[in-house]
Amino acid sequence: MSTNLDFSDLLRLIDERSTAFRAAIAAAPRLDVPVPTCPDWTLADLAQHLGEGRHRWAATVAAGPADAPPDRSLWNTSAAPQDRAELLDWLAESAQRLIDALREAGPDRGCWTWWDTSQSPQTSGAVARHQVQEVALHTYDAQLTVGEAEPLPVEVALDGVDEFLSTCVATTSPWPHDPAVVEYRTIEGQSWTLHLSAAGARVDRLAAPADVSTESTAGELVLTFYGRNPVEALKLDGDRRILDRLVAWEPE
Structure with missing residues (x-):
């Protein structure tokens, strides 16, 4: 990324x-x-x-x-x-x-x-x-x-969303549940798509139909990623269970 x-x-x-x-x-x-x-x-x-x-x-x-x-x-x-x-x-x-x-x-x-x-x-x-x-x-x-x-500086937060998904989430370890697509949208206008499958977790910036999506400021999203804000602080649309499984997932 x-x-x-x-x-x-x-x-x-x-x-x-x-x-x-x-x-x-x-x-x-x-x-x-x-x-x-x-x-x-x-x-x-x-x-x-x-x-x-x-x-x-x-x-x-x-x-x-x-x-x-x-x-x-x-x-x-x-x-x-x-x-x-x-x-x-x-x-x-x-x-x-x-x-x-x-x-x-x-x-x-x-x-x-x-x-x-x-x-x-x-x-x-x-x-x-x-x-x-x-x-x-x-x-x-x-x-x-x-x-x-x-608040986190905007330039830090926007890069922080991409950095967290690319570094802390993306993996070649198999996703142990049904394939899913998660979209993260920011009020600042940028978005990311996370693809979860048996091939692992991969992130890109291409729009795709999502099973669950979130919307917030980039700063709020980064703080949620790192456990400083609850998931409920984000605007959610779709299957919340996917996010719960993602938070609980411990790739090998």
Whole structure:
């Protein structure tokens, strides 16, 4: 699948969303408050997860083509500091390390990824694309924890629908139910069609008769994909059971 965002856009958005995440951490009354969208996590846990993850992916991109992710000893990171000022510096360093690794690799260099059977390539460019979504989603989590979360930026959300379907849903694992077609429509005017069959799950941008369709803003759809919004928040038409089966599906 193609994206309207070029590689420089992806690096810019990683930086922008990382900055917004740190602003939420800086504004929090304390760091031991629970994150409502991440059960059993505090804001400090969320910060540690985000920082460690950027170090891990920076090491993965720097390692180049591989059959497995790099050993933790190569992540070049330490535990998240407990002091807030030091934590903010650590988060900034982790984001910059990822951006530097991606910029040095460029968009087309191969590297290990967990989505080897999806429609997304195993490249640093695809990693950058997924990282935009991960940082944006956890920025939403942090903002919601300290007050009112801002809507996902439209350019992030529109690319996020395509990225999620291409990376997290598309697979060659057989769909274990009757063949089905799902259409995802956004108020911004873009739509995607997901084909489910014994050949797996494949997504395209071609219109086709759908067994079930959804309509919402792209941001609402991304938040639903990642479990932040209930499916009921979307406008649904057709067989809702297909969506329930899709949410419960665990491809081999």
